[in-house]
Amino acid sequence: MILSKTCDYAMRAVFYIAAQKERKFIPIREVSEKLDISFHFLTKILQVLTRAHILVSFKGPNGGIALACPAESISLSDISKAIDGSKIYEECILGLDQCGDENPCPLHNEWKRIRDQIQNLFDKTTFAEVAEKINCGEFRITNLLKKNK
Amino acid sequence: MILSKTCDYAMRAVFYIAAQKERKFIPIREVSEKLDISFHFLTKILQVLTRAHILVSFKGPNGGIALACPAESISLSDISKAIDGSKIYEECILGLDQCGDENPCPLHNEWKRIRDQIQNLFDKTTFAEVAEKINCGEFRITNLLKKNK
DNA sequence: ACATTTTAGGATAAAAAACTCTTAATAGCG
DNA sequence: CGCTATTAAGAGTTTTTTATCCTAAAATGT
Numbered sequence: 001m002i003l004s005k006t007c008d009y010a011m012r013a014v015f016y017i018a019a020q021k022e023r024k025f026i027p028i029r030e031v032s033e034k035l036d037i038s039f040h041f042l043t044k045i046l047q048v049l050t051r052a053h054i055l056v057s058f059k060g061p062n063g064g065i066a067l068a069c070p071a072e073s074i075s076l077s078d079i080s081k082a083i084d085g086s087k088i089y090e091e092c093i094l095g096l097d098q099c100g101d102e103n104p105c106p107l108h109n110e111w112k113r114i115r116d117q118i119q120n121l122f123d124k125t126t127f128a129e130v131a132e133k134i135n136c137g138e139f140r141i142t143n144l145l146k147k148n149k
Numbered sequence: 150m151i152l153s154k155t156c157d158y159a160m161r162a163v164f165y166i167a168a169q170k171e172r173k174f175i176p177i178r179e180v181s182e183k184l185d186i187s188f189h190f191l192t193k194i195l196q197v198l199t200r201a202h203i204l205v206s207f208k209g210p211n212g213g214i215a216l217a218c219p220a221e222s223i224s225l226s227d228i229s230k231a232i233d234g235s236k237i238y239e240e241c242i243l244g245l246d247q248c249g250d251e252n253p254c255p256l257h258n259e260w261k262r263i264r265d266q267i268q269n270l271f272d273k274t275t276f277a278e279v280a281e282k283i284n285c286g287e288f289r290i291t292n293l294l295k296k297n298k
Numbered sequence: 299a300c301a302t303t304t305t306a307g308g309a310t311a312a313a314a315a316a317c318t319c320t321t322a323a324t325a326g327c328g
Numbered sequence: 329c330g331c332t333a334t335t336a337a338g339a340g341t342t343t344t345t346t347a348t349c350c351t352a353a354a355a356t357g358t
Contacts, residue, residue, distance in 0.1 A: 001151075001236075001237070002237075003243075004346090017230070023268045044306090045200070059305045060355025062304090064304075076303070088302080096292055106164065106279045107225075110274075140252060155315080174334095176334070196335080196337080206334095207324090207334085208335045209326055210325065212334045
């Protein structure tokens with residue numbers, strides 16, 4: 001798993017919010033129900049994004065959360081870095097410290113190429129693009145199967 | 150982290166063994182000391198590889214572990230699958246179930262391309278190649294810094 | 299002022315991953 | 329045979345990640 005589960009939840013939540021163009025504040029409860037993510041846990045995760053100024057929140061009736069800036073200016077890597085940190089973009093695939101062009105592991109050169117592609121994908125993909133894809137209806141951000149309960 | 154820490158240890162251990170061309174059975178203790186991995190933990194991990202018939206083991210004096218087949222015929226993905234399973238080659242980056250060409254998530258197409266490259270790298274890279282790289286001395290499989298103790 | 303809706307945050311629990319320890323089994327050697 | 333070197337196996341612990349629960353604080357409408 002390249003992204004933590006926490007980060008997956010965060011991404012999907014922000015996808016959902018971004019896809020609600022017109023609306024202002026979306027209650028976390030609604031997001032949690034639509035995406036089938038534990039409300040309390042999601043609340044916690046989104047607090048991190050609010051503190052990182054990626055989202056803004058508003059308490060009280062008609063409250064909820066909203067993007068802090070236009071979806072065009074938020075990239076996937078903003079979320080991934082806020083939740084999981086930058087390590088996926090820097091880390092050695094074998095977990096070695098200071099693996100770089102100077103002291104490479106045997107897979108460094110090959111892995112670096114792939115890692116850069118991941119970074120490039122996450123950097124260049126904005127939530128505006130993803131929101132459009134979702135709203136065109138051909139892509140989903142929910143599970144097909146409900147969790148076992 | 151794309152590979153679990155356990156899998157990283159396994160990879161490095163097999164790298165080490167593969168790099169000892171001439172020798173037969175290498176004691177796990179030696180591997181654990183050279184790579185600075187907990188002996189008992191490494192033992193556990195390598196048992197999995199032995200049960201998967203990637204390694205063979207021999208108890209008693211002059212015992213140890215060795216590759217079960219020539220290093221040319223063991224690929225990185227053999228180890229990764231034995232330890233972590235195949236999920237990294239199949240999983241959705243957002244953690245959604247059944248994300249494929251039929252019910253894609255918004256990142257499916259892009260992620261699939263990258264995931265296939267990872268699979269390709271792991272499938273095509275054999276331990277013979279890596280062993281050669283290690284023996285030529287330009288690549289390392291150990292940490293530079295000792296763990297905090 | 300009060301009730302309602304909502305986020306914020308702490309405290310805790312459950313599950314998974316990483317690591318440790320102890321004991322058993324096996325093989326070789328004197 | 330009995331000693332030693334070595335892996336095998338399994339129980340037990342710690343740490344990290346994921347998830348739940350409860351109470352407080354803020355905003356709104358009446």
